[in-house]
Amino acid sequence: MANINSGMDDRFQNSHARIRSYEPTIHRGYQTMESRPLLDEKSAIMEVEGGKNKGKNWLMNTYWSAIGFSMGMLLTLYIVKTGPGPSNPLLQKRQTSGVYEGNTILASGGDLSVAAPQWRCVPPPPAFLLDDPRVMQHPAVKLALAQLELTLKADTFSNKDALSISIVHSSKGKIYEFHRGRKRLNESSSASPARVDGNSIYRIASVSKVFAVLEALVLSRQAQLKKFVPELTLESRLQDVLPEFRLPLEFKGEAADITLGQLGSHRSGLGRDMGEMVFNSTADIIWPPVPGQETFIEKYYKHNTSAQELLTTVSKNDLIWQVGETPSYSNTGFSILGLATGKYRQKLKKQTKSWASAVKDDILDPLGMDHTFAGAIPRSLRKDIVVPNSRHMVDLIVPAVHDPAGGIFSTSNDLAKFLHKLLLSRNPSLISNSQRLNWLRSIHYNTDAITSVGVPWESFRAIMPDYAAYNIYFKGGGLPGQFSQISTFPEFGYGVSVLSSVGSSDSELVAGAATTDPLGLSFTIHNTIAPAIWKAYNSIVTADYAGTYISSDGIARIAFENGFLTIKEIQLHGVNILTKADQLIWRQGGKQINIFEYGAGLIGTGFPGKFRAVPLFTCVWSGFDIVTTKSGWGLDLFVFKKVNGKMTLFYEPMRGKLVKQ
Known part of the structure; x- marks a missing residue:
């Protein structure tokens, strides 16, 4: 597979199509194509989405994507390539009203019945429903x-690239x-007609960082089960795990502070590609x-080729x-993270293996990811490699x-297994559920109120139709000729992988040929799928739990209102x-307003059938399990179970058992 020259020009192609007026907004950054008020009338957070009547020639943002790993130049440059016109709306900056009233924290008014919906903590679907098969059958x-x-x-019709996409849901996997395009883009279609499919192999570049963090989590879990000490966590200090790590003398104190989690979230303070370019x-x-x-890309692979050279x-x-x-992208930090987990693994398992071999044993083989690897391309898999037509590093x-x-390297099939078994299944493989919950968190929120950084996630804010705001967790990667994205929306139980390979030649790229943008396509997918899954879960929750429940000496009325099971x-x-x-609240400070006059919101827990009640228009942490029965049943706990085919509500503090009619 000969190297063919590549430009690194990548474009957004955001021909987004609404399927309903309840489409969510996934925010991309300060510059977007269109805006509408979302939080209040005095501010607008910009959305990246298209209308039906805007046509296919959307304003393209050119960006140099993700040469994103230890030898890479991950640049994200958004450059306007076309001017305003009937089908190309003027690029706008993030807007504000220009009027500041001095209220840093905006709170809803005193009348809870008419509080603005955007100031309510609308809960996600109960976690125990995320794998419900009815979701996929919803219209x-x-x-x-x-x-x-x-x-x-429509969006990929006119370009020459190879593309593989998978969407995964927790209920059934993929x-x-x-798929579109050919495997051998650097050869003629007559000589190499084979098309890409789910087993076609792309270089995923910086998406490897997800596996670097996962290896640390897997080792942590294995050590815990073996009761091995010292314990390994993302809070472990780097020098405790890798004592040979050093910084210049003036940074001795800082060197002692760096943790594995800071390496994994780009917050170690280390440079991007130290000593490389x-x-x-x-x-x-x-x-x-x-x-x-x-x-530069080819030249700098000649540096830091060993662990000792890198540490020096x-x-x-x-x-x-x-x-x-602050997060500051550091490929060097992830190379150091790999050295640290490798050192710990030697002690834990009393064996010396390369990082690639360790990840194969600890992650890839257990998940059945048989087309995923690092290092030299196995001979048996060469037939599945996708080769760009531009300069590349396959x-x-x-x-x-x-x-x-x-x-x-990986495939859309293998990444679908990873998303399903690790990030979406009710009981994740290889790590504990609590580890996963901690892993899928943002560590640093940027001041744009849109993007954030995790370990190693690159998150974007999504506003759902009920005004609830969530993070969708992305990780992208790119090397000349190939670009990739994986993303997951854990609260709604699904994930996406997008892999692309450039079909244009170097000369065509220099002349401005468009290429596929996996991040833009990921936004298109989320903006289409998320509102539909949101609607499906709301339908399931309503069908299962809303209604009138009665017993010989009691009654309960439960409704689904404004995004709440109430x-x-x-x-x-x-x-x-x-x-x-309400009287419990009054005991704390005298008679006050009737907080529960309009009802109580039911928040699903991670445990089947268990809900906690909270005041409407507040967040889940203000529950009332401060008061419990002798058995530990909180005032706020309501349990639903099917008994003889009928949904039944149990409430121990009053020895209640009510059956849905």
């Missing part, structure tokens, strides 16, 4: 998948896939690329940020020390339970 979901098929065909003058940066001439380089270079101060063997930062009334043995909840 809204079927319609969304059909609409998505048309959208993807629910949708889309070294230039004498900016004149060394040549554009357009000269055929046959090495670029790091020991001679200053930190660029204070430890923990056949480059990355120095093993840098595999954790970006050395992995207890409108519950009386047992002549006692109004909602009034008693």
Whole structure:
């Protein structure tokens, strides 16, 4: 597979199609194509979505994506390529009203019955319903998948790239896939007609970082089960695990503070590619690329090719940020993370293996990811490799020390297994559920109120139709010729992988040829699928739990209102339970307003059938399990179970058992 020259010009193609007026908004950054008020009338957070009547020629944002790993230049440059016009709305900056009233924290007014809906903590679906098979049978979901098929065909019709997409839901694994293009883009269609499919292999570059963090979590779990000490967690200090790690003397204190989690969230203060791309003058940066001439990308693979060389380089270079101060993309940090987990694994398992071999044993083989690997391409898999038509690095063997930062190859089928078994299933493989919950969290929120950083997630804010705000967790990667994204929306139980390979030649790219943008396509998918799944879950919750429940001496009315499963009334043995909840509050400070006059919101827990009641218009943490029965049953706990085919509500504090009519 010969290297063919590549430009690194990648474009957004956001021909988004609405399937309903309840489409969510997934925010991308300060510059977007269209805006509408979302939080209040005085501010607008910009959305990246298209209308039906805008046509296919959306304003394209050119960005240089993700040369994102230890030897890479992950640049995200958004460049406007077309001007305003009838089908190209003027690019707008994030807007504000220009009027500041001095209220840093905006709170809803005193009348709870008319509080603005955007200030309510609307709960996600109960976690125990995320794998409900009825979701995939819901008409809204079927319609969304059909609409998505048309959208993807339209959006990718005119380019030459290879593309593989998988969508996964917790109820059944892969629910949708889309493939287009040929495997051997650097050869003629007559010589190499084979098309890509779910087993076609792409270099996923910086998506490897997810596996670098996962290896640490897996080792932590294995050590815990073996009662092995010292314990390994993301809070473990790097020098405790990898004592040979050093920084210059003036940073001795900072070196001792760095944790594995800070390496995994780019908050270690280490530089991006330390000692890799070294230039004498900016004149060394040549554009357009000269055929046959090495670029910085090819040249810097010759540095830090061993663990010792990398550690020596790091020991001679200053930190660029204070430890923990801010996320600053560091491929070097992930190479160091790989060395640390490798060192710990040697002690835990008393065996010496490369990081690639360890990940194969600990992660890939147990998950059945048989087309995923790091290092040299196995002979048996060469037939499945996707080769770009532009300059590329498909056949480059990355120095093993840098595999954790970006050395992995994978397929849409294998990434679907990863998403389903690790990030979406009720009982994840390899790690505990609590580990996963902690893993899928943002660590640092950027001041744009849209993006955030996790370990190693790159998250975007999504506003759902009920005004609830969530993070969708992404990780992207790219090397010349190939780009990738995986993403997951854990609260709604689904995930997406998008892999692409450039079909244009270098000369076509230099002339401005469009290429596939996996991040833009991921947004298209989420903006189509998320509202449909949201509607499906609301339908299931309503069908299962809303209604009137009665017993010989009690009644409860439960409704689904404004995104809440709401207890409108519950009386047992002549006692109004909602009034008693108010009286508990009054005991703390005298008689106040009736918090529960309009009902109590039911928040699903991670445990089947168990809900906790909270005041409407507040967040889940203000529950009332402060008061419990002798058995530990809280005032706020309501349990639903099917008994003889009928949904039954149990409430121990009043020995209540009410059956849905």
